[in-house]
Amino acid sequence: MSELKQALHERRFVCVLEVIPQQSPARWSALEKVVQRGHLSGWPLLPAFADRVGAHSDLSPLDGAGELGHPASSLLHFSGKDRERADLLRQMASMKARGLTQLLLLSGDSLPGHHPGQAPVRYLESVPALQIAREYCPDWLLGAALNPFKYREEEAGAQYLKAQTKLLAGADFLTLQLGFDATKHIEAQAWMRAQVRTKPMLACVMRLTARRAAVLQDVPGIIITESMRELLAREEQLSPAYASARSMERLALQIVGLQLMGYAGIHLSGVHTLDELLSLEQAISEQRNSISSLSDWRERWQASWQLSGLPPVGFVPEAAVRETGQPDVAASRRERLRYTLLSSVHRLFFSRRGWLGRAFAWGVTRPLWKAGSAATVLHAVERVVKRPLFGCDTCGRCRLQDTLYVCPETCPKGLANGPCGGTHLNRCEFGDRECVHSVKYRIAKSANQLPVLAHTLIPCVEAAHRYRSSWPEWFEPEAPTSER
Structure with a gap:
């Protein structure tokens, strides 16, 4: 020892x-x-x-x-x-x-x-x-x-x-x-x-x-x-x-x-x-x-x-x-509405039980999309859909469900499990934005999801997985998932 x-x-x-x-x-x-x-x-x-x-x-x-x-x-x-x-x-x-x-x-x-x-x-x-x-x-x-x-x-x-x-x-x-x-x-x-x-x-x-x-x-x-x-x-x-x-x-x-x-x-x-x-x-x-x-x-x-x-x-x-003595923070009306809407859409399209989710899964897991130009097209479609909504950088292994639909790719360091130590009064270390994990905290608190953040271990994204669609892998039977 x-x-x-x-x-x-x-x-x-x-x-x-x-x-x-x-x-x-x-x-x-x-x-x-x-x-x-x-x-x-x-x-x-x-x-x-x-x-x-x-x-x-x-x-x-x-x-x-x-x-x-x-x-x-x-x-x-x-x-x-x-x-x-x-x-x-x-x-x-x-x-x-x-x-x-x-x-x-x-x-x-x-x-x-x-x-x-x-x-x-x-x-x-x-x-x-x-x-x-x-x-x-x-x-x-x-x-x-x-x-x-x-x-x-x-x-x-x-x-x-x-x-x-x-x-x-x-x-x-x-x-x-x-x-x-x-x-x-x-x-x-x-x-x-x-x-x-x-x-x-x-x-x-x-x-x-x-x-x-x-x-x-x-x-x-x-x-x-x-x-x-x-x-x-x-x-x-x-x-x-x-x-x-x-x-x-x-x-x-x-x-x-x-x-x-x-x-x-x-x-x-x-x-x-x-x-x-x-x-x-x-x-x-x-x-x-x-x-x-x-x-x-x-x-x-x-x-x-x-x-x-x-x-x-x-x-x-x-x-x-x-600011001492101010009331406890809570997510804004817009933040709450956005979380509710996106979680509902996620349940519709990415549930393996609902008919819409099964239909979407069948479509994106066809062998056609696995390689070549078709894979490039699917990646481009996902990026076009998700980038305006989340700031998505198509990391190839989407973690939005575990981050309350606040994309970790919008963190300049790409941190998914929580903030670095460099924040100052909620501002990102780089000074150009609010820390995305402060936003995530407010949403989790308002949605009674704070225990999820404390007990979810989100794996790293390997370099070889980046810049491709995450949709096919999501529906794979043994796709890597966060550990809870």
Whole structure:
């Protein structure tokens, strides 16, 4: 059993150190000393290698682990952006050859240069990726992500619904997005405790400085409010040494608080040298010795974000604060009418029991349509019918019934099981539309279909299936269907 797997099984707090595998000999030399130390404040310290978060010239997670001698404790990330099943299986085969058995599966932030109006880029979603990985290596330690730092009902609800599907798909643990709102950390723990089978959760943490805050405010899914930036900038103006000490104090304090909340560990970013690690260890010791309860911690946490002459820091986006107290969301009349109409049409034409469905099935499953120009014509007909209604891109395996007739192909990443972590107040990470999964959530809530979203695992669309009609396959006796 791997060290991380054993620590999670024994409920021992653990520190996972995220490494961005850059091509820098000096960086690797410094990191080697950190990893060789092997612990932080008595907790196991284990390396994790990020995937596709930096420049194109960065190393792969596997090559990054190789720079440190492929330690068996390594947790490798796999980002699904612009990836297919074959890419995941290749990485897993290479990992298996090197004795590495721990994988964190992520859909990933937007691919640099990906513009939705141009050629589509499809992402191997974390839910089917978990299913693929679990089938290929049943005994591996598999993780997935959860972003609880959402402040509209639709995007928050959709995040937790998708997290449920990740657990169903085989996730052994969840890692939270980087965030600083303790209320949301507590909310995520309460959600997990309400699950039938609870799983350990890690929380991402980072030492936040004014410079990092300026960078992170543009990272999808990370909330850095104006009041947070103002406080960090004022501390830097007072004294760089003072700002450095305060940022280290807050990092140590957050880690202590997360342990009190019941988190299984932390996913630590931004620590690159042994001196930084030792400074953090000293700060943790000071905080841990002076805090006796979670309520004590909350007072200390709030005080750490206060500075004379500045208003109290808020962790909630201002636009979300203004909407506090508004009634629960519901689908609009148009959304409800559209769902009712389309579900009725679906039952008529795609039921295998009704006479109209049987007639349609007989027509589209004739051998005539299987290949050649006839197959091209059928594909064109389906596209002409469905694109104006749904934004359909004829993926070849229609999933509309499982997505409440909100086509997943209208998501710039092609995600079907739920949103990525990059939404902001219901807006898509790309900023050009409302997240389709927020729309889907509203419809599901109004139609009493939320449990369907929580318990339906929608498979990925293989590249070879795309751009052909999905109608013949729908009526095949053993056609692949969503797992419920």
